[in-house]
Amino acid sequence: MTKIISVINQKGGVGKTTTAINLGCAFANTELKILVVDLDPQGNASTGLGIEVKERNKTIYELMISKDTILNPYIYKSSIKNLDVIPSNVDLSGFETEVAEDGKRAFFLNDVLRPLAQSNQYDYILVDCPPSLSLLTIMALVGSDTVLVPLQSEFFALEGLSQLVKTINRIKQNLNTALSIQGIVLTMFDKRNKLCYEVEKEARKYFPNEVYKTVIPRNIRISEAPSHGLPVITYDKNCSGTKAYERLANEILEQEKQNNTFAA
Ligand SMILES: Nc1ncnc2c1ncn2[C@@H]1O[C@H](COP(=O)(O)OP(=O)(O)OP(=O)(O)O)[C@@H](O)[C@H]1O
Numbered sequence: 001m002t003k004i005i006s007v008i009n010q011k012g013g014v015g016k017t018t019t020a021i022n023l024g025c026a027f028a029n030t031e032l033k034i035l036v037v038d039l040d041p042q043g044n045a046s047t048g049l050g051i052e053v054k055e056r057n058k059t060i061y062e063l064m065i066s067k068d069t070i071l072n073p074y075i076y077k078s079s080i081k082n083l084d085v086i087p088s089n090v091d092l093s094g095f096e097t098e099v100a101e102d103g104k105r106a107f108f109l110n111d112v113l114r115p116l117a118q119s120n121q122y123d124y125i126l127v128d129c130p131p132s133l134s135l136l137t138i139m140a141l142v143g144s145d146t147v148l149v150p151l152q153s154e155f156f157a158l159e160g161l162s163q164l165v166k167t168i169n170r171i172k173q174n175l176n177t178a179l180s181i182q183g184i185v186l187t188m189f190d191k192r193n194k195l196c197y198e199v200e201k202e203a204r205k206y207f208p209n210e211v212y213k214t215v216i217p218r219n220i221r222i223s224e225a226p227s228h229g230l231p232v233i234t235y236d237k238n239c240s241g242t243k244a245y246e247r248l249a250n251e252i253l254e255q256e257k258q259n260n261t262f263a264a
């Protein structure tokens, strides 16, 4: 069965998109079939995977609004084998207001993703979310199996995390009882910065089972890659960022085996 994982943190610039792209790519390199759904009006995941703005004729916005059941036109091939994208653009920023009166608005993404998951075309669907806890993110929580949280190793990180966990628990109580946390991954870790170690220690103390062993280092190659429309894994296959995302992918696949929910 396809597993739907949303990459969520309401804080901006913590590495959500970078994680969705590069984890997706690392999975794809192990022959798993991956779909990245760009649920952010900024469209960074689409750009980072090489889908240019002018090519994005069909987007997640249009798919949700039209409730089209023929998905193929919305699914774009990336330059990476086994990795497809449903892109987004700025149209998505109007979505929340447009569906404000619709009592079923929290289920718009669910209604797209669940049938797609049932078709088993993909092993994993990764949803890249915007930096907020508004409707787009709520829809992702309702339409996913699990949540992957990138946590930037900096001062206010944990405060945001407790707010996110509260939101996840609220969604579990009524809209998606099967939702769980896939894991928490520390991002942009700077070995020379003492604060990073403190954040790591606190995160592991409060979430001992959720925080991955793998930590993503701050690495300039990771930040350069998107401007070339490439995941860092393709841009520089030997840099520390690439190695870290490959380790994260392995750690998650190992976790999946242990949970007996290995998708492949
Ligand atoms: N490990 C890293 N090392 C260096 N730069 C990084 C790393 N991870 C992400 N970045 C850079 O930091 C910036 C923010 O990352 P990213 O876009 O992935 O965050 P985000 O959480 O998706 O942001 P937003 O909330 O705006 O969607 C980007 O310029 C990205 O290239």
Ligand SMILES: [Mg+2]
Pocket: 016, 017, 018, 040, 044, 045, 128, 129, 130
């Ligand atoms: Mg992003």
